[in-house]
Amino acid sequence: MLVLRSRRLRRLLFFLAVFVTLFYLISALFPKRSPAISQLVFSGRPPTRALAPRRKNLKLENVKGFFLQDLAETNQTSFNVFHAQDFGLIPQRYSSIFNSKLTEDASQWDQFEVEVLRMNAESTAPRLAVRGYKVLYLFRPPQSWHHTGESFYGRESWDCLWTRQDGNGTAKFIDADLTPDGVHNAKYINSLWNKHLRKTNIATPELFLSSPLSRAAQTLIYAFNLTSRSPPPPSPIFVEYLRESFGVDTHNSRRSFTYLKKRFPLFEFEEDFSEFDPLWTSNRDETEESTLHRAKIFLENLFLRRTEVFIAVATHERVIKAILEAVGHRPFEVPIGHMIPVVVKGSWFKSYEIRTESEKYRMYYKKDRNCTVLDPITDPDAEPELDDDELDFGHSEGSGHGGARDSL
Known part of the structure; x- marks a missing residue:
């Protein structure tokens, strides 16, 4: 009896070992494929957990020493970026020039581009834990009608009354457009960019991203x-989280998907871009x-979903x-119609934070604008207050592109 039981146990262990071996062999030959990471999400949940090593998170930091704007x-x-030599690029000799096809008299922008591409190539080494480097050209729109x-x-009358209005009859x-002066200034930016292009192979943007407010697209x-x-x-892309701070100001409320698609046919839209504005409140x-x-969420998605290095952001x-x-850049004022270039490094770091940036995120609102008589919140004719839990800021079912209705 004992001999029979021993034989059965050995047979059971044998079949168990065969099963485990086959399981690992099949898993190695046919690995489970993770769902494809969308290239057109900038305002949704970043795929940090899907891509990060165990207990790692993405750290974003400004790489100092390339532009004058970095320096204390x-x-x-x-400082005027359009009057500065090479948009503020610091004249220097990079070591990468000796291992490239550039000549000794190569322009600063040529050398800068080669240096950034070299850093990105070296970031593929796993020991460095670097996700990559990106150069962002951050543009602020020129003069618009709300200016x-x-x-x-005047500031007080504007902040407390007129900014709540759709217009003044004139x-x-x-969703203020650029004024004629604003259009002229934007075209002036183009002339400056072309001027640099004639003198040097300036690192031309490979990706164009825009706030869905009309003045940014223009x-x-x-x-x-x-x-x-x-x-x-390449088609520029509308990104919801790139819009100006929302709430109260009508010039910061966006148009419908239908309106934007008709007016700006050149543009694409990130995924789950809703028909109507889900963020603005009165x-x-x-x-x-x-x-x-939301700036952090945008940057994480940019690093984890896109491969482009030189990116223009309106x-x-x-x-x-x-x-x-x-990204830890020094505070730097960017006047209307100006731009600031920033080199950003993304790298993995050990983190025990159980929530991602988007999981920590919610829309935070405040009521106080230091207004008195003109404050619509204290005005009896103002819209009624809503509790936070009554406000739905997510992408609700059926709120995507398919539900097109009349635009504003």
Whole structure:
């Protein structure tokens, strides 16, 4: 009896060993494929956990020493990126020039491009834990109609009353367009870029990203002559989280998907771009903390989903400020119609944080604008207050491109 049981046990162990061996062999030959990572998501959950090594998170930091704007001694109040030599690129000799096809008299931009590409090539070494490097050209739109409204009415009257209006009978403030002067300034940016192109092989953007506010899209179109270039450039993409801080100001509320698609046919849209604006509210403002969170989400998606290195981004004052803060860049004021170039490094670091950036994120709003009589929140005719849990800021079912309705 004992001998029989021993034989059965050995047979069971044998079959178990064969099963385990076959399981690992099949797993090695036919690995489970993870779902494809979309290239057209910048405002959704970053695929950090899917791509990161165990207990690692993505760290984003400004690589200092390339541009004058990085340096503490550069006076931001007197600095003009379009008057500076090479948009502020610091003259220096990179070691990479000796291992490239560049000659000794190569321009600073030629050397800079080779140096950035070299750093990206070396980042493939696993021991460095570097995800890659990107060069962002952050553009702030030139003068728009809401700027003229603020100048005309004064700061207090504008912030507390007129900024809530769609217009004043002369100018439209809602999703404000560039003024004729603003269009002229955006075209001037294009002339400056072409001037540099004639002198040097400036690192031309491979990817164009824009806030879905009309003035940002116009800036990108005019600054890079996107509608007339030959061969045509890659289609620019509308990114929800690149828009200016939302709430109260009608010039920061965006148009519908249908309207934008018709007006800007050259543009693509990131996935889950809703038909109507899911973020703007008429009675409260977004906090700076909230803007910082969505800037981090945008940057993580940019590093984890896209391979382009040189990227033009048309966005707004507070978003530029948040992006600079997210990467540890020194605070740097970017006037209307100006640009700041930033070199950003993405790398993995050990983290025990159980939540990703997007999981920590929620829309934060504040009520206080230091307004008195003109404050719509204290006005009896203002819209009723909503609790936070009554506000739905997610992409609800059926809110995507398919539900097109009449545009604003």
